[in-house]
Structure formats: structure tokens, C-alpha cells
Amino acid sequence: MTQPKTPAGAASGTAPTAELWKPVLLRSAAALVFGAVTIFWAAPSVEVMGWSGGLYLLATGLLLMRGIPATGFQRDSAVGKMLSAAGSVLAGAGFALVVLHGDLLFGVIAALGLGVAGALELTCGLRSRGQHVLARDWIASGLIGLGTAVILPFFISLGAHALLGVAGGGAIISGVLWALAGLTIRHDARSEAGNP
Numbered sequence: 001m002t003q004p005k006t007p008a009g010a011a012s013g014t015a016p017t018a019e020l021w022k023p024v025l026l027r028s029a030a031a032l033v034f035g036a037v038t039i040f041w042a043a044p045s046v047e048v049m050g051w052s053g054g055l056y057l058l059a060t061g062l063l064l065m066r067g068i069p070a071t072g073f074q075r076d077s078a079v080g081k082m083l084s085a086a087g088s089v090l091a092g093a094g095f096a097l098v099v100l101h102g103d104l105l106f107g108v109i110a111a112l113g114l115g116v117a118g119a120l121e122l123t124c125g126l127r128s129r130g131q132h133v134l135a136r137d138w139i140a141s142g143l144i145g146l147g148t149a150v151i152l153p154f155f156i157s158l159g160a161h162a163l164l165g166v167a168g169g170g171a172i173i174s175g176v177l178w179a180l181a182g183l184t185i186r187h188d189a190r191s192e193a194g195n196p
Contacts, residue, residue, distance in 0.1 A: 031056070034167075057091070061091030
């Protein structure tokens, strides 16, 4: 999904690819660790669901906000504000899930957090299309977040295992996406450094 190189003549907001891969791979790692927990925990309790899902959303939100400078956007730019808002929503939802436990709470809070953050990321991608190396990835990640948010409430009655399965499935898909993006950006940065 990641474009191989930043387009020539791109608008301001084009990221310095030498540093961009780090927050992208950290975000991928958070998603893949959560996805692995949801796969290998056979019978999670409501508390395990709250803690693992909450920590995943909290970590993702914080990593998203921390990675804004590496994108090349200023925090006070339109895209920077949307990314910051998406990170804040995810971190807030994550904190709420760590503190409050219950199937209904998890389904509603996680769906709201993923849905709002997904919509904001999708908007960032659409606004940055053709101008930023991560535009396509933001679009895909936004759609994955929105899809997970839409599906999640239908599994509330099935309990913690089903809710974690849905959330973990979305996390694995987005984790693989962000891993590919981060590795591509890192490869391109090394290629650019080797070919002045």
C-alpha cells in the first residue's frame, strides 16, 4: 500500500522518510502483539479483554500522537490536528477499557474509539493522497478501523472471546499493513541514502 517514494513536488507535509519508518513499525508491533494475544488466549476473562484491548488502544493512540512529527506535518496543521485527535480518541478509549470492564462496555467503547479514529485517519489519507507517502496506508487503516467498529457491536452477546477475536482480527490486518509500510519506507530511505 505504501507508495515507494515520496512524489516529486509534493506539498508541505511530505515526511522525511529517514525517520518515518520508526513510529510506523512501533504501531505495527503494538497491533501484532495484541493480535497474538487474542489468538493464543483460549478463554479470556472480561478483565483480560479489558486490559489487553485497553492497553492496545492506549498504546496505539499514544504512538500515533508521538509519531506526528515524523510525518512532516505540524501538529497545528489540518492533518496534524486530525492525527492528534485520532490518537487522543484511541488513548481515551483505551484508558476507559483498562478501568471499566464488561462485554457491553468493551463493545461500545472500542467500537466508538476505533470508528472515530478510523474516520479521522481515512480523512487524513484522502486529504493527503498523492502528497504523502502514508496517504494510502491511512486510507486502508481508516477503513479497517471503521470496519472493525461496525462489526464489533454484533458480537457483544457472544462474550469476551468473540469480542477479542473481532478486535484482534482488525489489529492483525492493520499490523501487517503498518509493518509492510514501515519496512518499505525504511528500504526506500536506505536506497535514497545510498544514491545521492
